[in-house]
Amino acid sequence: MFMTRITLNAALLTSLMALAGCATQQPVHEPVVVVQKMAPEPEPEVVEQSSPQEDALAQALDQLGARYRYGGASPQAGFDCSGLVHYAFQNTLSVDLPRSSRAMSRMDQPTVKRADLQPGDLIFFKIGGQVSHVGMYVGDDQFLHANRSGGKVRIDNLSDRYWQNHFFLAKRVEVEVEAADATASLSLD
Numbered sequence: 001m002f003m004t005r006i007t008l009n010a011a012l013l014t015s016l017m018a019l020a021g022c023a024t025q026q027p028v029h030e031p032v033v034v035v036q037k038m039a040p041e042p043e044p045e046v047v048e049q050s051s052p053q054e055d056a057l058a059q060a061l062d063q064l065g066a067r068y069r070y071g072g073a074s075p076q077a078g079f080d081c082s083g084l085v086h087y088a089f090q091n092t093l094s095v096d097l098p099r100s101s102r103a104m105s106r107m108d109q110p111t112v113k114r115a116d117l118q119p120g121d122l123i124f125f126k127i128g129g130q131v132s133h134v135g136m137y138v139g140d141d142q143f144l145h146a147n148r149s150g151g152k153v154r155i156d157n158l159s160d161r162y163w164q165n166h167f168f169l170a171k172r173v174e175v176e177v178e179a180a181d182a183t184a185s186l187s188l189d
Contacts, residue, residue, distance in 0.1 A: 054120045056089045101132060120173075
């Protein structure tokens with residue numbers, strides 16, 4: 001038993017010395033490798049150019065909340081439906097559209113299917129058997145218009161039953177914008 005205890009103590013002492021030796025050894029330093037993370041090359045900035053119709057729509061959207069006024073065609077006076085559309089195209093593109101919704105609907109401009117509407121397209125409604133209201137398509141089945149009911153320029157949903165029942169046609173005002181002087185021309189026929 002004595003031998004076993006000595007053998008055990010010796011083994012324990014040897015283990016402790018080995019551990020102590022590990023603790024006193026100088027750490028081995030690996031060479032430090034500096035890795036520089038390269039920034040990804042910047043992607044070319046994509047500048048989406050808006051269409052003339054979208055520019056006119058943006059001008060009309062600036063009038064959101066303006067008061068309704070029959071015959072009105074300015075922020076100061078208020079707007080009726082055709083006055084708002086006329087104002088947006090005149091101030092943005094210098095295009096002089098007809099002043100009534102009925103005359104606008106008769107312009108020699110492409111008719112657009114409802115499924116193919118794009119922001120800035122004109123949307124016409126027949127109320128009382130004739131075209132008597134116009135708005136501008138915003139997107140996502142929404143349109144902007146100056147509405148007597150509610151008394152202001154607002155956005156409504158084209159899918160609402162009332163507007164669905166009175167929807168007549170849509171037109172895209174095609175405008176040629178010259179880059180040199182940014183004036184627009186339009187054939188109204």
